Amino acid sequence: MTKQHANWSPYDNNGGTCVAIAGSDYCVIAADTRMSTGYSILSRDYSKIHKLADKAVLSSSGFQADVKALQKVLKSRHLIYQHQHNKQMSCPAMAQLLSNTLYFKRFFPYYAFNVLGGLDEEGKGCVFTYDAVGSYERVGYGAQGSGSTLIMPFLDNQLKSPSPLLLPKQDSNTPLSEAEAVDLVKTVFASATERDIYTGDKLEIMILKADGIKTELMDLRKD
Amino acid sequence: MFRNQYDTDVTTWSPTGRLFQVEYAMEAVKQGSAAIGLRSRSHVVLACVNKAQSELSSHQRKIFKVDDHIGVAIAGLTADGRVLSRYMRSESINHSFTYESPLPVGRLVVHLADKAQVCTQRSWKRPYGVGLLVGGLDESGAHLYYNCPSGNYFEYQAFAIGSRSQAAKTYLERRFESFGDSSREDLIKDAILAVRETLQGETLKSSLCTVAILGVDEPFHFLDQEAIQKVIDTFEKVPEEEEGEDEAEAGAAQPAEQGGAGAGDVAPMEM
Numbered sequence: 001m002t003k004q005h006a007n008w009s010p011y012d013n014n015g016g017t018c019v020a021i022a023g024s025d026y027c028v029i030a031a032d033t034r035m036s037t038g039y040s041i042l043s044r045d046y047s048k049i050h051k052l053a054d055k056a057v058l059s060s061s062g063f064q065a066d067v068k069a070l071q072k073v074l075k076s077r078h079l080i081y082q083h084q085h086n087k088q089m090s091c092p093a094m095a096q097l098l099s100n101t102l103y104f105k106r107f108f109p110y111y112a113f114n115v116l117g118g119l120d121e122e123g124k125g126c127v128f129t130y131d132a133v134g135s136y137e138r139v140g141y142g143a144q145g146s147g148s149t150l151i152m153p154f155l156d157n158q159l160k161s162p163s164p165l166l167l168p169k170q171d172s173n174t175p176l177s178e179a180e181a182v183d184l185v186k187t188v189f190a191s192a193t194e195r196d197i198y199t200g201d202k203l204e205i206m207i208l209k210a211d212g213i214k215t216e217l218m219d220l221r222k223d
Numbered sequence: 224m225f226r227n228q229y230d231t232d233v234t235t236w237s238p239t240g241r242l243f244q245v246e247y248a249m250e251a252v253k254q255g256s257a258a259i260g261l262r263s264r265s266h267v268v269l270a271c272v273n274k275a276q277s278e279l280s281s282h283q284r285k286i287f288k289v290d291d292h293i294g295v296a297i298a299g300l301t302a303d304g305r306v307l308s309r310y311m312r313s314e315s316i317n318h319s320f321t322y323e324s325p326l327p328v329g330r331l332v333v334h335l336a337d338k339a340q341v342c343t344q345r346s347w348k349r350p351y352g353v354g355l356l357v358g359g360l361d362e363s364g365a366h367l368y369y370n371c372p373s374g375n376y377f378e379y380q381a382f383a384i385g386s387r388s389q390a391a392k393t394y395l396e397r398r399f400e401s402f403g404d405s406s407r408e409d410l411i412k413d414a415i416l417a418v419r420e421t422l423q424g425e426t427l428k429s430s431l432c433t434v435a436i437l438g439v440d441e442p443f444h445f446l447d448q449e450a451i452q453k454v455i456d457t458f459e460k461v462p463e464e465e466e467g468e469d470e471a472e473a474g475a476a477q478p479a480e481q482g483g484a485g486a487g488d489v490a491p492m493e494m
Binding site: 072 | 312320
């Protein structure tokens, strides 16, 4: 007698890839704009990047309904924080909040694979990478989503960020300039688009610096 | 003298149909330092007098941001006011979360009023000892409401609460008919002038008052001291002229200003 399995799942995977790279005084967060289900495309123009605070930007792939719900919760919590502290949340604070929010639903998780990018309290770029239930780590660069397995090894090759667990403590930020980092992001996405069917259409790049956020859009292969 | 017999409990009526505990709560509002609100068609200005306990301490915060489109000024027990502001913020955030749109001001004041009413009908509670001037902007325009400890609320064109607020109310009564079409700058000037009235003789300085504004295309924010001082400088420089103007106006204006500000005098508990 084999165990009966559910013929309905509360989750779906809408595909897509998210990448973030931390620099000395900037952070690049990028994601493709394709939203799919199964082998079909739902939208070629769906943004997976969401600004949570002045210095913290979240990019998530996975089940976009859960991602949207997660963004709403974080937005409300940020408003409460601003009322209580009279200032915006810092990126490390938002990172911890995101982790707690994810773990809160440990037994019915948000199907969201997150990369949080921003500037830390010292003005340096920071990237935090998460799993679905809130385990997180500060890194120099990160990739999540359907194309992450194609992108991550290449980023390791190019950026080779030392482990934050090594002593003496080394900066995990890349010494690359902003222009070089943006170029690298465009290259990895173009490559990932070639082999990952769920990645493509357009690439949205957000560059976070102390004076503000710039957004760039680049076309990717649409097949 | 007979008041003392029926005033122990908020749930005890007096033979003349009054709830004395609620009326005493309204007295607490009158003891607090003044808070003023006025509105035009597109903006709402809230202003209050900063009174510090002593020179050593900082002054109490009496104006709170509830959301980008709603602010509140309080008078009375500021601790109660702080707690109610937190409640208002929470209601606003919950509404935004559920409906992805800003909370209409009229809904918020009803929630507040219902919350206040509960405290007038429970033997283990006491009424909130704070009056709230809620100013906000929504689809139906700019609004200013006053919430009492009794659980009543009224909409106003302009209003003042707290100690020596009658002086400000008199000033506002003379001018309120023009507020609807006032420019943003004139509205701020009127608010500060109303604050000056409550100071009764004391020189008006920017450190003595706090002003906040919200309006169409302008989220709620406080005016900084320099901006307030600039407005004060426009009329404090020629105090003689200003007083002469006001007197002429008072003479010319009709005494039939029973409209918005008048409704406040008919508030049930105010005897």
